[in-house]
Amino acid sequence: MAITFTWLGHSAFQMDIDGHKVLVDPFLTGNPLAARKPEEVEAELILLSHAHGDHLGDTIAISQRTGAPVICNADMSYWFQAKNVEAHGQNTGGRGDYGFMTVKFTIAFHSSSFPDGAYGGNPNGFIVTAKESGQKLYFAGDTALFSDMRLIGEEGIDVAFLPIGDFFTMGIDDSIKAINLVQPRFVAPMHYNTFDLIAQDGGAWANRVSSETSATPIVLDPGGSFTVPDNH
Numbered sequence: 001m002a003i004t005f006t007w008l009g010h011s012a013f014q015m016d017i018d019g020h021k022v023l024v025d026p027f028l029t030g031n032p033l034a035a036r037k038p039e040e041v042e043a044e045l046i047l048l049s050h051a052h053g054d055h056l057g058d059t060i061a062i063s064q065r066t067g068a069p070v071i072c073n074a075d076m077s078y079w080f081q082a083k084n085v086e087a088h089g090q091n092t093g094g095r096g097d098y099g100f101m102t103v104k105f106t107i108a109f110h111s112s113s114f115p116d117g118a119y120g121g122n123p124n125g126f127i128v129t130a131k132e133s134g135q136k137l138y139f140a141g142d143t144a145l146f147s148d149m150r151l152i153g154e155e156g157i158d159v160a161f162l163p164i165g166d167f168f169t170m171g172i173d174d175s176i177k178a179i180n181l182v183q184p185r186f187v188a189p190m191h192y193n194t195f196d197l198i199a200q201d202g203g204a205w206a207n208r209v210s211s212e213t214s215a216t217p218i219v220l221d222p223g224g225s226f227t228v229p230d231n232h
Helices: 059-066 074-082 149-153 172-182 202-212
Strands: 003-009 012-017 020-024 045-047 070-073 087-090 095-097 101-107 124-130 136-139 159-163 186-190 225-227
Touching: 003 186, 012 124, 045 059, 059 074, 070 074, 074 087, 087 095, 149 172, 159 172, 172 186, 172 202, 186 202
Parallel strands: 020 045, 045 070, 070 087, 136 159, 159 186
Antiparallel strands: 003 012, 003 225, 012 020, 095 101, 101 124, 124 136
16 A cells, blocks of 8 residues: 545645545635645545645535544644534644554644634644555645754655745745755645745756755646655
8 A cells, every 4th residue: 555645736635545535734715726626525534734724725614524524733623623523633742543544743833823813723744654554744734944854854754745835934945955854755845836925936946856855856736646656
């Protein structure tokens, strides 16, 4: 078994983790790059990095349709539970076991509030470990560069998902530094080209990754997929 991921635009991903469907930050409605409609995606679990509308997206509608619980920080979980949406509220540094995978919450330097102004707790990233294949993903969420990414790299990351859009998150220069701290086998860009403020050249970024880091860049068009090869 293995992990296959599909970029749905912005920071939204459809993951197939050893045959199980997982959605990450499913911002589809209102996303000009969205490769799927909310009613077209499936999920057993939904991972949310923080509460901003361009990450929260269609979480409630998808969860209600599919029955997928939401994995998020504790403060966000209270907001979901008040809306009768099942949510598992972890917190920074904690690891949760969800049967076919574990999810460890990492720090992310950003902000977090719901579109209605409710408190969204601290933003997070995730280290997802697939139990069957053993592959590990680092989804950084919306974040600035921080030196403790080196510690995340000590986990042995197969794929890192890093924002490169700048303005709201780290940009291309800091993403190169992040890659050299995390040392993943593969790296995929996110949180770029959705809006003019975060427009970036994915091809130019990939060239820098190839020349300045040891990682292999994976630049997908919205709707494109990549299967992570076995490292054994």
